[in-house]
Amino acid sequence: MAKLEIKNLHVTVDTEQGTKEILKGVDLVINSGESHAIMGPNGSGKSTLAYTIAGHPKYTVTQGEILLDGEDVLEMSVDERARAGLFLAMQYPVEIPGVSVSNFLRTAKTAIDGEAPALRTWIKDVKGAMDNLKMDSTFTERNVNEGFSGGEKKRHEILQMELLKPKFAVLDETDSGLDVDALKIVSEGVNRAKESNEFGLLLITHYTRILKYIKPDFVHVFVAGKIAEQGGAELADRLEAEGYDRYVLA
Ligand code: ADP
Ligand code: MG
Ligand code: MG
Numbered sequence: 001m002a003k004l005e006i007k008n009l010h011v012t013v014d015t016e017q018g019t020k021e022i023l024k025g026v027d028l029v030i031n032s033g034e035s036h037a038i039m040g041p042n043g044s045g046k047s048t049l050a051y052t053i054a055g056h057p058k059y060t061v062t063q064g065e066i067l068l069d070g071e072d073v074l075e076m077s078v079d080e081r082a083r084a085g086l087f088l089a090m091q092y093p094v095e096i097p098g099v100s101v102s103n104f105l106r107t108a109k110t111a112i113d114g115e116a117p118a119l120r121t122w123i124k125d126v127k128g129a130m131d132n133l134k135m136d137s138t139f140t141e142r143n144v145n146e147g148f149s150g151g152e153k154k155r156h157e158i159l160q161m162e163l164l165k166p167k168f169a170v171l172d173e174t175d176s177g178l179d180v181d182a183l184k185i186v187s188e189g190v191n192r193a194k195e196s197n198e199f200g201l202l203l204i205t206h207y208t209r210i211l212k213y214i215k216p217d218f219v220h221v222f223v224a225g226k227i228a229e230q231g232g233a234e235l236a237d238r239l240e241a242e243g244y245d246r247y248v249l250a
Contacts, residue, residue: 002032002069002085002167004200010063011045011052022048024225025064028202032167035194035201037211037236040222041244046204049222050172053202054088055081068168083112085167089157089174095145101156102126102140105163112164129162133189150177158189168200169193175210187213208240223247 011023022045030036040046052059053066055078066073068084076084096104105126110116117125130137133155145153154174161169171190175183187210194201203214211219211233219235220227221244228247229235 002200003067004030004086004168004202005067006049006053006064007067008064009049009052009061009066011048012060012062013048013058014060021062022059022225023052026226028220028227030168030200030202032200033198034218035203035214035216036218036220037216038202038204038220038222038227039206039208039236039239040228041248042206044222045225046206046222047172048225050088050170050202050204053081053086053170054078079111082108082164082166083114087161087164087166087169089161089169089171095143097143097146099144100141101144104144105140105160108160108164125163129159129189132162132192133159134185135159151179151182154178154182154186155189158186158193162189162193165193166199168202170202170204172204173206174203175205175207183210184213190214208236211236221247 006026006028009023009026010021012019012021026049028036038046038049048059052061053073055076061074068086071084073081073084073086106117106122109122126140127137130139135155139152145156148156157171157174174186178186190201191214193199203210203216205211216233216236219231219233221229221235221239223244
């Protein structure tokens with residue numbers, strides 16, 4: 001059992017207009033095996049939460065803490081966070097010239113496990129995960145994110161997640177820009193990873209449609225930098241019907 005705790009998190013970002021507080025006291029506990037969805041209007045700070053967990057240098061924590069099994073995540077470098085078992089899909093969104101998907105995955109796996117994976121099982125694991133995600137085998141020879149379509153980027157994220165076997169995964173808007181077929185394949189990948197590897201999921205989304213495929217145990221409505229309401233999967237159904245107006249106008 002692992003536990004990710006976010007306590008009274010306040011985060012600022014420096015903008016041209018000065019320092020702006022974006023997160024205003026976020027409290028959230030995720031245990032391994034649980035799926036949490038964070039839903040909220042655009043601009044409410046959802047990605048800021050994801051970037052802060054990832055350790056993005058643009059975001060300054062002014063109050064509060066993030067603990068992974070009691071360890072201070074905010075003291076960890078980005079690499080240390082990955083080794084501690086945090087998977088943040090937006091961690092490597094950039095193109096990495098000259099680095100193939102195959103090398104990238106193996107390097108990441110080696111860094112996280114502290115040793116290189118045994119070649120035979122690794123090749124089998126990669127192939128199995130790619131087949132599941134309906135990815136062509138030539139994909140591994142391409143350079144990371146170079147010319148990837150939106151759908152390929154998402155599949156690559158889920159492929160990493162399946163192979164790296166994190167304790168906690170944060171997926172930010174994994175559903176945006178996916179057609180229904182790709183959404184299903186990506187969701188199945190998340191569900192498979194969850195079954196084979198008891199991990200905690202933080203799924204950030206603006207829309208409810210991905211929640212038809214990935215059933216959250218908890219739904220948190222995020223408004224103006226904090227959680228405004230929490231509930232179970234039924235809360236997502238209500239948001240689908242009513243939207244965010246009642247929160248934004250309140
Ligand atoms: P969401 O993901 O919910 O749409 P974001 O976390 O992306 O929200 O943004 C929340 C607010 O913080 C927005 O007003 C956005 O303009 C601002 N913000 C976020 N990141 C930055 C940044 N790096 N520089 C300036 N403003 C930012
Ligand atoms: Mg506070
Ligand atoms: Mg966002």
